[in-house]
Amino acid sequence: MTDTLDRAAVERELRSMIAEAARLEPAVVAELPADTDLFGPEIALTSLAGVTLLGAVDARFGVDVAMLDLSLDSLQSIATLADFVAAHLQDR
Numbered sequence: 001m002t003d004t005l006d007r008a009a010v011e012r013e014l015r016s017m018i019a020e021a022a023r024l025e026p027a028v029v030a031e032l033p034a035d036t037d038l039f040g041p042e043i044a045l046t047s048l049a050g051v052t053l054l055g056a057v058d059a060r061f062g063v064d065v066a067m068l069d070l071s072l073d074s075l076q077s078i079a080t081l082a083d084f085v086a087a088h089l090q091d092r
Helices: 007-022 026-031 047-061 078-090
Strands: none
Touching: 007 026, 007 047, 007 078, 047 078
């Protein structure tokens, strides 16, 4: 199922996961620009919420971000995470 997801679908699902991890309303996260920082003031992920998000990404998409991106640059913004996950889905 995941190999048929396009990048836009990945981003939509990630926004939902981000909202859940950060305990924000999904509609709020859905409206944020894609370049919104995950750890910036709008989303304000904590380190614990970040770990929760990474676990959810791995469970849903089978992409272990922490293992594949040791510097965790992919956690910069909504867009960088969506790009990273989508690229690794295509590698499968």
